[in-house]
Amino acid sequence: MTQTAVDSTESLLDVERLRADFPALAQTVNGRPLVYLDNAATTQKPISVIEAVSRFYREDNANVHRAIYQLGERATRAYEGARGKVADLIGAPERSIVFTSGTTEAINLVAYAWGRHNLGPGDEIVITAMEHHSNLVPWQLAARDTGATLRHIPLTDDNLLDLEAARTVIGERTKMVALVHKSNVFGVVNPVAEITALAREVGALVLLDAAQSAPHLRLDVQELDCDFLAFSGHKMMGPTGVGVLYGKPQLLEAMEPFLGGGEMISSVNLTESTWNEIPWKFEAGTPKIAQAVGLGAAIDYLEEVGIDRVTAYLGQLSDHARQVLSAVPGVTLFTPAGGSSVFLFNLEGIHPHDLAQLLDQEGIAVRAGHHCAQPAMAHLGVAATARASFYIYNTFEEIDRLAEGLEQARRFMSG
Ligand code: 7TS
Numbered sequence: 001m002t003q004t005a006v007d008s009t010e011s012l013l014d015v016e017r018l019r020a021d022f023p024a025l026a027q028t029v030n031g032r033p034l035v036y037l038d039n040a041a042t043t044q045k046p047i048s049v050i051e052a053v054s055r056f057y058r059e060d061n062a063n064v065h066r067a068i069y070q071l072g073e074r075a076t077r078a079y080e081g082a083r084g085k086v087a088d089l090i091g092a093p094e095r096s097i098v099f100t101s102g103t104t105e106a107i108n109l110v111a112y113a114w115g116r117h118n119l120g121p122g123d124e125i126v127i128t129a130m131e132h133h134s135n136l137v138p139w140q141l142a143a144r145d146t147g148a149t150l151r152h153i154p155l156t157d158d159n160l161l162d163l164e165a166a167r168t169v170i171g172e173r174t175k176m177v178a179l180v181h182k183s184n185v186f187g188v189v190n191p192v193a194e195i196t197a198l199a200r201e202v203g204a205l206v207l208l209d210a211a212q213s214a215p216h217l218r219l220d221v222q223e224l225d226c227d228f229l230a231f232s233g234h235k236m237m238g239p240t241g242v243g244v245l246y247g248k249p250q251l252l253e254a255m256e257p258f259l260g261g262g263e264m265i266s267s268v269n270l271t272e273s274t275w276n277e278i279p280w281k282f283e284a285g286t287p288k289i290a291q292a293v294g295l296g297a298a299i300d301y302l303e304e305v306g307i308d309r310v311t312a313y314l315g316q317l318s319d320h321a322r323q324v325l326s327a328v329p330g331v332t333l334f335t336p337a338g339g340s341s342v343f344l345f346n347l348e349g350i351h352p353h354d355l356a357q358l359l360d361q362e363g364i365a366v367r368a369g370h371h372c373a374q375p376a377m378a379h380l381g382v383a384a385t386a387r388a389s390f391y392i393y394n395t396f397e398e399i400d401r402l403a404e405g406l407e408q409a410r411r412f413m414s415g
Pocket of ligand 1: 040041042101102103104105132134135180182183184209211212232371372
C-alpha cells in the first residue's frame with residue numbers, strides 16, 4: 001500500500017484505495033460485487049503479501065539454518081527477519097517467538113510441552129465458556145492425560161465473562177489460566193488484566209488466545225504480562241500455515257520439546273539427544289519459511305496502515321453495523337455492547353445455514369454454524385447462528401448490503 005492510501009484528516013482509512021491492494025475483493029458473485037464478511041475465519045491477502053511469498057520462491061528459496069551457500073543464507077535471513085517483525089509487533093524478544101502452523105498448534109504446543117510435564121491430579125486448568133475449540137480441546141486432552149481438572153469461567157446473561165465467578169473458579173489449585181483475548185463469537189475484548197491479576201495471586205500461568213485480537217489491536221506482551229500468547233498469520237492478512245507462539249523465555253527454556261526431529265536438536269546419538277536453544281527447540285523439521293516471510297509482509301502492511309487506525313475504523317464499522325442490523329425486524333443480535341468486528345445474529349424463522357445461502361446468492365459471504373465455539377452456543381441456547389465479521393477493507397456500504405440482504409431473506413421466507 002502506498003502512503004497516500006491513508007488519509008488521516010477526512011476518514012480514518014481511505015478504504016477504496018486500500019481495497020485495490022486486495023485482488024480477491026475485486027470479484028463478483030452472481031453478478032454482484034463480493035461482500036466478504038467472514039474475516040474472523042480468515043482475511044484476504046494484499047498484493048504485497050502475495051508478492052513476498054512469490055518472490056521468496058522465485059529468488060530466495062533454500063532450506064534455512066544449514067546452508068553454507070549464499071542462497072541459503074538469504075533464505076535464513078528472510079525467515080529470521082520475519083521473526084524479528086513478529087517480535088517488534090508484540091514487544092517481545094526474538095528468542096521468545098516460535099513459529100507454529102497457527103493458533104491451534106501454538107496452544108497444543110503449550111498443552112503438551114508444558115502441560116504434560118507440569119500438571120497432575122489435584123491441579124486445575126481454567127478456561128472460559130467462550131473459548132474457540134482450539135483453546136478447549138487441547139486442555140481437555142491435557143486434563144485427561146495428567147489427571148488434572150478442567151474448570152471454566154461462566155458467562156453472564158450479557159455474554160460477558162462472569163468476573164465474580166472467576167474469583168472463585170481461579171484458586172490455589174489453578175496452574176494455568178488459558179483464555180481468549182478477543183472472542184470470535186461475541187467480538188468482546190476480555191478483561192485480561194483482571195484475570196491475569198487473579199492468576200498471579202495464586203501463582204498460575206496465563207495463556208492468551210490472541211487469534212482475533214492480534215489482527216485488530218496493538219498488543220504488547222510486556223504490558224499484557226501473559227506467559228504465553230498465540231495467534232495465526234492468516235487472520236491478519238498473512239498466508240495460511242503459519243502462526244506464532246510467544247512464551248516468556250525462562251518458561252520456554254525450562255520446557256521440554258513438543259515435536260522431535262531436525263532443527264530442534266543440539267546433538268544426537270543413538271540413545272539420546274540434547275536440545276537446540278529457544279526458539280528453535282520448538283521448531284522441529286523444515287519450518288514454514290515462505291509462510292513466515294509472507295507474515296512478515298503482512299505485518300509491514302498492518303504497520304503501514306497503523307494498528308491504532310485499524311482498531312478505530314473497525315469500531316466505526318461496528319457502530320454502524322449495530323445500528324443497521326438491529327433495525328432489521330426479526331434479527332436477534334448476540335454481540336454484547338462493546339463487542340466489535342464480529343456480529344453474531346439470527347433471523348427469526350430461518351435457519352442460519354439457509355440464511356447464509358440466501359445471502360450468498362447476493363454475493364454476501366457470512367459464516368453460519370457454531371463457529372468452533374459450541375459451549376458459547378450452548379450458553380445462548382442455540383445450535384447455530386449466522387456471523388458477519390469485518391476487517392479493514394470492509395465498507396459502510398457493504399454493511400448496508402448485508403442489512404438489505406437480511407430484509408430480502410425475511411421477505412422471501414414470509415412468502
Ligand atoms: N482461537 C480463536 C479465538 C479463533 O477465532 C480461531 C479461529 C482459532 C483460535 C484457531 O485458529 P487457527 O488459525 O489455528 O485455525 N477462528 C475461526 C473462526 O472464527 N471461524 O473460522 C475459524
